[in-house]
Amino acid sequence: xxxxxxxxxxxxxxxxxxxxxxxxxxxxxxxxxxxxxxxxxxxxxxxxxxxxxxxxxxxxxxxxxxxxxxxxxxxxxxxxxxxxxxxxxxxxxxxxxxxxxxxxxxxxxxxxxxxxxxxxxxxxxxxxxxxxxxxxxxxxxxxxxxxxxxxxxxxxxx
Numbered sequence: 001x002x003x004x005x006x007x008x009x010x011x012x013x014x015x016x017x018x019x020x021x022x023x024x025x026x027x028x029x030x031x032x033x034x035x036x037x038x039x040x041x042x043x044x045x046x047x048x049x050x051x052x053x054x055x056x057x058x059x060x061x062x063x064x065x066x067x068x069x070x071x072x073x074x075x076x077x078x079x080x081x082x083x084x085x086x087x088x089x090x091x092x093x094x095x096x097x098x099x100x101x102x103x104x105x106x107x108x109x110x111x112x113x114x115x116x117x118x119x120x121x122x123x124x125x126x127x128x129x130x131x132x133x134x135x136x137x138x139x140x141x142x143x144x145x146x147x148x149x150x151x152x153x154x155x156x157x158x
Contacts, residue, residue: 003036003114007082014079017114018086022074025090027143030060038117045121067092067100071135073146075153077105084108089158091128091135099133100125103158134158 005013024033034057043050043059050059064070072090079085086106093099104123111117137150 001035001113001115006112006114007110009079009081009084011076011079014076014084017084017108017110018074018076021086022072022088023143023145025072025074026070026145028064028070029143030057030064033057033060036116037119038111038115041115041117041119043119043121045119046123066094068095069093069139071137071144071146073135073153073156073158074106082110082112084110087153089135089153091133099128099130101128101132101134102126 005016009017021036024036027033034053037053037056039053040051041053041056043056045059048059050056067090070090070092072088074086074088077085077087084107086108087104088106089101089103091099091101102123102125104121107118107120108116109118134156135146137144137147
């Protein structure tokens with residue numbers, strides 16, 4: 001299975017890879033997201049370690065049961081060869097209605113087929129009010145994909 005764009009990455013292909021990841025995660029479909037990873041992919045997500053596509057899918061199911069109305073924006077920070085460093089932020093609320101903006105950095109390593117074999121993510125959560133939300137594109141459009149003309153992290157001052 002191949003998941004273009006393939007390494008080695010250019011500025012354009014790294015940005016495309018990050019946008020494809022953002023789109024998949026905004027779908028909140030664990031099976032769709034898990035297909036971007038190798039069968040034995042290794043993750044560190046906060047303090048949790050996950051290995052394998054099935055474990056990734058299970059992790060994402062748990063995540064999106066807790067993190068409601070999740071919306072994410074990713075931005076490439078750096079790239080070289082088969083690696084991309086990205087920063088991201090996402091907004092969500094818990095079952096009590098408390099909103100959060102989670103900020104993080106990821107390091108990605110890809111195999112020759114464009115599948116991610118390693119992901120390391122450091123993430124911090126910030127409580128926000130509903131009035132402080134910035135990720136407000138219309139819901140239900142193309143699996144909640146951020147519209148192309150919607151600002152990214154830098155343009156939003158994040």
